[in-house]
Amino acid sequence: MAAHARAHAHGAPDLTKNQALVLGALEKAEAPLSAYALLDQLRAEGLRAPLQIYRALEKLTALGLAHRLESLNAFVACAHRGGHGGHACPHDGAHRLMAFAICESCGGVEEFCEAAVEQGLKTWASSHGFRPAKTVLELRGLCARCPARPEAETTGA
Amino acid sequence: MAAHARAHAHGAPDLTKNQALVLGALEKAEAPLSAYALLDQLRAEGLRAPLQIYRALEKLTALGLAHRLESLNAFVACAHRGGHGGHACPHDGAHRLMAFAICESCGGVEEFCEAAVEQGLKTWASSHGFRPAKTVLELRGLCARCPARPEAETTGA
């Protein structure tokens, strides 16, 4: 049976079975997943080797359906596909700089674009002769919904 | 003899032997070094286990004498110590956002700050209630000195 022509649930181009499985797992997840976490989740579906995961991730990230978070060595589904169609920052046609805000308390990831940031980087790059091929921009911290104390201790004694 | 009170060649606070060795190796390197590359280089000096390297790196990065490049899983000496004292962006007292431009051809790394970038991120963060603890900002591309073709092929036969 054709491995193509499935996964149109996402409005995505034809993904292979493995790619669809990996994307589905990422979309269901609340937080970024490492390649091996994905592998664990998808063992039930027949995936057994890291390479199957990495190959799928490579394709998905190339298509912009998933993103790699370098500071976490983990992956998220792109926020601009499932759930909400009209987002502030489509990054589909135009190749905008994607930035990620990663909550160290709940693990949630917000994906955003800021024109000022992009412009500032462009300015620096032109004036220094640097030609960026890819930009990694990841904020690590606490999201709006998480309280300010990831500390240990009794916190009040 | 005291393991302290050395390494003042860098104007640094007292580093231990391992820390000084690791920092020295990073300063001599032209490009970022992975922890295991450092380990290989420093085997002659008696370092034998990854942990010795990682512990030194942890201290050095905490002191701001070295930086970790997340997108490379590698480390560089901070550019604002050795070589030139008065740089555009001291980041010593003030805790400025450090950004890195990494050349994928020659491996060189430039460290910089851009006020517009920092401000843009600050704007996004405040308006979204995100409290950043750390920011990762790494440009991957080609530096001013490298020609535009990191391609393979005979390049001229």
Next chain:
DNA sequence: CGGCTTCATATGTAATAACATATCAAACTC
């Protein structure tokens, strides 16, 4: 004071976990 205990920090070593890629063979599509 001199010796002892205690504590903190730095180190050393081994083992293993976590992340990623190489290689090759089998299967499926065209």
Next chain:
DNA sequence: GAGTTTGATATGTTATTACATATGAAGCCG
């Protein structure tokens, strides 16, 4: 049957855990 995708094993690379040892400073007690 050429090209691609897949699957399986093996390997390489990066990072951490757990445990043991050294070293020096600070306090205690004879």
